[in-house]
Amino acid sequence: MKLEIIKIAREAVRLAPQVRPHLSAKTRWTLYEPAEYKTTDYMLNVIEGLVNGVYNNLVGGDFIDAMANLISGQLTQAFQQAFEDEGYTDFVLPDYLNAALESMILSQYDYVDGFFRDIINARIDGTSISPLLARARLWANQWQAAYNEAIRLMTLEGGGNLVWVYSPEKDHCPECESLDGMIMRASEWDILGVKPQNAPNNKISCGGWNCGCSLDPTDKRRSPNAYGRVEEIILAKK
Secondary structure (H helix, E strand, O other): HHHOOOHHHHHHHHHHHHHHHHHOOOHHHHHOOHHHHHHHHHHHHHHHHHHHHHHHOOOOOOOHHHHHHHHHHHHHHHHHHHHOOOOOOOOOOOOOHHHHHHHHHHHHHHHHHHHHHHHHEEEEEEEOHHHHHHHHHHHOOOHHHHHHHHHHHHHHOOEEEEEEEEEOOOOOOHHHHOOOOOOEEEEHHHHHHHOOOHHHHOOOOOOOOOOOOOOEEEEOOOOOOOOHHHHHHHHHHO
């Protein structure tokens, strides 16, 4: 019975996201499983709540601090999760991962003020909140982007191979479709500067904003003429 009530409550919050800023921490932990606090879904839940709060004049300047804390905490967790998934158990990130993590966090901070101003302006002008909620999804995608970047960097450090994999749940740009299944040494992907997501990404037509692709470690052999083929795909981008 209790589980059914929780399911109903979750659906109610999904249909009326404007109530999220008013939920207590205990209620959030009840409605959303702990694992969701460390994923794209959790980031989306919190950011949507903040956007709705500012748009409805329920959240003020605290938005900036809340976003900064969320970005720092969630991207750090994504790196740590990737580190753990690769078999490391000391939970202390090496210097090269810490440097990349710090750079990624700081790059995201640059956009928070502008996002806040856009929400305020939409409220003042009476324009729709929908585009702002769509941007919340792009922000939330940074969790997976951070996770994938940590995996890529660890494979690069270890001298392994990476295969381009795209999600069948996404619409893909021509470059992502052509790169799917391509295997190269991590160092070769790095030299060409080709990687999924990483918005704004000038190597792929989708810009990486809502990209579902990843570079995954693989023990398979390098694709024939891989470097030249990847270079041709990127140079042919319209």
